[in-house]
Amino acid sequence: MFKYEIDDSSYLSLLEIKDAEQLYNLINSNRDHIGEWLKFPSITVEADDSKIFIERTRIRYAKEEGYWLGIWSEDKLVGSIGYLYLDQENKKTEIGYWLGKEYEGKGLIIKSIKVLINHAFDELKLNKIEIGVATNNLKSRAIPEKLGFKREGELRDYEYINGRFLDRIIYGLKANEWISE
Numbered sequence: 778m779f780k781y782e783i784d785d786s787s788y789l790s791l792l793e794i795k796d797a798e799q800l801y802n803l804i805n806s807n808r809d810h811i812g813e814w815l816k817f818p819s820i821t822v823e824a825d826d827s828k829i830f831i832e833r834t835r836i837r838y839a840k841e842e843g844y845w846l847g848i849w850s851e852d853k854l855v856g857s858i859g860y861l862y863l864d865q866e867n868k869k870t871e872i873g874y875w876l877g878k879e880y881e882g883k884g885l886i887i888k889s890i891k892v893l894i895n896h897a898f899d900e901l902k903l904n905k906i907e908i909g910v911a912t913n914n915l916k917s918r919a920i921p922e923k924l925g926f927k928r929e930g931e932l933r934d935y936e937y938i939n940g941r942f943l944d945r946i947i948y949g950l951k952a953n954e955w956i957s958e
Contacts, residue, residue, distance in 0.1 A: 781892045781896070783848075783885065783888045783889055783892060784888060786850060786851050787848070787849060787850040787851075787885060787888070788849050789846040789847070789848060789849070789858065789889055789892055789893075790846060790847055790849060791834075791835065791838060791844065791846055791847075792831045792834060792835075792845060792846065792847045792857070793831065793835075794828060794831055794832065796827075796831065796847060796854060797824055797825075797827040797828035797831055798824045798827070799853075799854045800827040800830075800831070800847070800854060800857070801823070801824040801826070801827040802824075803854055803855070803856070803877050804827070806877065807877045807878055810877075810878040811875050814911045814914045814917065814938070814943070830845075834859070841863055841865070842862065842863055843859065843860040843861055843862040843863045843870070844859050844860060845857050845858070845859030845873075846858055846859055846889075848874075848876065848880075848885055848886075848889055850880065850883075850885060855876060855877050855880040855885065856874065856875050856876035856877055856880060856885065856886070856889075857874070857875060858872065858873070858874040858875075858886070858889045858890065858893065859872070859873060859874075859893075860872060860893065860897070861873050863901070863903075867904075867905075868902070868903045868904040868905065869903055869904060869905040869906065869907065870897055870901075870903055870905075870906055870907070871906070871907040871908065871909060872890060872893055872894075872906055872907075872908050873908075873909075874886050874889065874890065874917075874920075881916070886920055887920060887923065887924065890908075890920065890921075890924060891924070893906075894906060894924070894950065894955060894957075895957055898952045898955055898957075899957070903952065904951060904952050905949055905950065905951050905952070906926075906949070906950045907929075907947055907948065907949050907950075908920070908921040908926060908947075908948045909932075909935075909945045909946070909947050909948075910945065910946050910948070911935075911936075911943045911944070911945055911946075912931060912943070912944040912945065912946050913943070913944075918946060921948035921950070922948070924950070925950060925954060925955070925956075926948035926949060926950045927948065927949055927950070927954075928946060928947075928948055929947045929948060929949045930946070930947050931944055931945065931946050931947070932944065932945045932946075932947065
C-alpha cells in the first residue's frame with residue numbers, strides 16, 4: 778500500500794473505499810472554500826460521488842496513470858494531493874492539492890508536495906513536475922514559489938468555475954533544479 782510519513786502525526790496514503798464518507802464530509806464542509814478555485818466540489822453532491830472518485834483513482838494507480846492520496850493528520854483526513862497524470866514517455870507529471878480550510882497554515886501541503894517531488898524524481902525517475910494554480914489564488918501560488926518552482930506561463934480563461942473564467946499560472950520544476958532535504 779502506498780503510504781508516506783510526512784511528520785510524526787501526518788502521512789499520505791492511497792484513498793480506500795472506506796474513506797468515501799470522510800472525504801465527502803470534508804469536501805461538503807469546505808464546499809465554498811475549495812469550490813472558489815476548483816471544480817470538483819460542484820460535482821461531489823453525495824458520498825457515493827466520493828466512492829466513485831476513489832474507485833477511479835485506484836484504477837488509475839494500478840495502471841500507473843496518476844492518482845490521488847489522502848492527507849491525514851492525527852488519523853483524520855484533512856485534504857488530498859496527487860499526480861494528475863503520469864507521462865512516462867515525456868518523464869513528467871502535474872501535482873494537484875487541496876486542504877480543508879481549518880488545516881491550512883500548518884505546513885501540511887508543503888511537506889506533502891516535498892514527498893511527491895522526491896517520489897517523482899527518485900523513484901519514478903521523472904524529469905519535470907508542473908503545478909497549475911488559478912492566477913488569483915495567491916495562497917496556493919505561494920506554495921510552488923516557496924519550493925523553487927519556476928513560473929513558466931499563464932493560460933488565459935483556463936477554467937470556467939462559479940460563473941467566471943479563471944486564468945491559470947503554470948509552474949515547473951526540473952529534477953536537476955530540486956535539492957532534496
